[in-house]
Amino acid sequence: MDRPRFPARPFEPFAQEEYLARVERARAEMDRRRLDALVITTELNFRYFSGFDSQTWVSPTRPFYLVVPASAPLHAIIPTGSLVVMRETSWVEDIRTWPAPVPEDDGITLLADAIRALPRRHGGVGFELGHEMHLRMPVTDFLRLRDLVGPVELTDGTPVTRRLRMIKSPGEIARIRNAAHIVCDAFATLAAQFGPGDSERDACLRLTIDILRRGADRSPYLVAASGPGGYETINIGPTDRRLQAGDIFIIDTGTVVDGYFCDFDRNFAVGAAPSDTVRRLDAALFDATEAALAFAAPGVTCHDIWLTMARSLGEEAVRDSDVGRMGHGLGLAVTEPPSIHPADATVLEPGMVLTLEPGIGFRGPDGRKKVLVHEENFVVTETGCELLSKRGARQMPIVG
């Protein structure tokens, strides 16, 4: 009987120094933005500062609050039921609890007290109110809190956490690289394990199981698409559609290992060599990512990288792809700022981890609109960039 064992973990939990360095950077940003504290409500920001690692976030019932003051120790305000996990997984010592759920006061009095007790210098406290973000607490409670804290202004702290999380530490980069290698190895193994007659779901099931056996936490994002001579969209499926010779098949997965995401796709030609068109477009996408990898370096903007890939592909192809952007940041979340998009002027800095995700639209042999997408993950280094995923094949693998 097959009794898989969970592989040894390559990493110890982050040392307290890692969190202290994050808090230090946060405080510098808070000072620039005239904030006396950040209040964190979302899972990944909470984990980023505190290390708190719990699956309880899956349940929408209970709010969690972490106060990161500019000039006082951090404190957590959490449901009593999570106290043991907080003590086990976090370095934060000041933990205040209430027996959630308490509909009439789900931690709000405790939070208001904490905010009122903050050393006051600027008068503003940053919450997660901005773009690509949401506040994980009832808005009615937030509005009530505004009244309770009197003269303290509850403002947008998103720029602080966005800026911080965009620059990864060596430990974070190592984890993303490890995640990417696990998924690359699983993709390589999968290529010999499916073919015509298997459904999209069959292939994804085999990949998912292999990824888990290699030590992943989970694959919260795992989509697949297929079609004769090309697929019509990404970001869908997998479905029960059975693969046929002549199909092009893509799987795209955001997989978490040790808390950090990799996010990339791989394409497969099913049972037959791809058409000349697909071969040509596939090579064009490979060349576009090559161009971007050669170009990406500190000082370059996201806009410039977009332009580099767009020029390599040709404008028409890009316009028809519907992909919208050609890459994004990743880390604790499967998508993070910045965006590789004409409107994003973010300047690359060492430690930024991004995807390259160029796509080309084309007309399939069945007359339908198709798309082909490549994706890789890389980190910006002092002098250029380093691929974190193992480079996809120059020529699309034929399976089955």
Place this chain on the structure above:
Amino acid sequence: MDRPRFPARPFEPFAQEEYLARVERARAEMDRRRLDALVITTELNFRYFSGFDSQTWVSPTRPFYLVVPASAPLHAIIPTGSLVVMRETSWVEDIRTWPAPVPEDDGITLLADAIRALPRRHGGVGFELGHEMHLRMPVTDFLRLRDLVGPVELTDGTPVTRRLRMIKSPGEIARIRNAAHIVCDAFATLAAQFGPGDSERDACLRLTIDILRRGADRSPYLVAASGPGGYETINIGPTDRRLQAGDIFIIDTGTVVDGYFCDFDRNFAVGAAPSDTVRRLDAALFDATEAALAFAAPGVTCHDIWLTMARSLGEEAVRDSDVGRMGHGLGLAVTEPPSIHPADATVLEPGMVLTLEPGIGFRGPDGRKKVLVHEENFVVTETGCELLSKRGARQMPIVG
């Protein structure tokens, strides 16, 4: 080579009638609460009304809006990249798109236009602002929207969706039952597949893989705890701790199949019969759930069910357990209202699906505070209730 296939799905996607019935019920509730529309931003409410089924919600980047008017057709306002998936998975025909992410106007003008164009009767529009809920859009955008829609009052619509989702349709109940049976069968198989020397993670990996092979979407919640003579908390792990003879081991999983959660746990005695204390407490928990299942029926309150279990267990045991509540609703989410809690006066109605989750605190042989928890899932019927999970063993299974 092992090439698992994804099993045939027992259910077709919900027919349009299911969604129309949900909208009909929503409109009756909206009328009672004087709302001209609901605006939905969160994944599960969005799916509940529209059927939209996408993994893109994993990415925090893009907001999605669904407008459910009291007296006009539904419309969705979504990122262009999700248009194909919306058309494929949803019955909603009026779909408006924008090329997200657009930081300066991420769908807000479109949403404001839609709200201003609503037939106005009461003047209020319900958003997801209340307890056990959060708004999945930037709060700054919500505050801006309030200014943009002029005289329309953006108020709390949570009571409407909470009330609706609490009462499950026969199709929803069948899906939860199917999920629970899949996990019960996997737990039963697991009992022969681990023992002393395996880590908590090894056991959870085997269970997770088996659950996936049986056709589950995923197990977003899968925690485990173990210890000599008892574990100290739930809602943690799994860790790399190796199981030893004399341990008590619990796995608790919220697993999704066809979009619907089951959520329950199973306990195992590792390598040896449990102590007399654990045997006695295990029997007491079994009896408490028996008492609750005999008692649960339309007209009974959640408070009454809590009291039934508390009386069965004895007050002291409950006070020491730290569990807080002894069950909760479930469905599209792993935890939903109501709570089986002394303060929850919700009256049971046919179609409500809940967990029973009594716990007992005790002192372990090592002098440490331990807890033992049972959990089952049931649905309220016209005359009483029906177990959805297959009843856990009256005596804790001994493994290894």
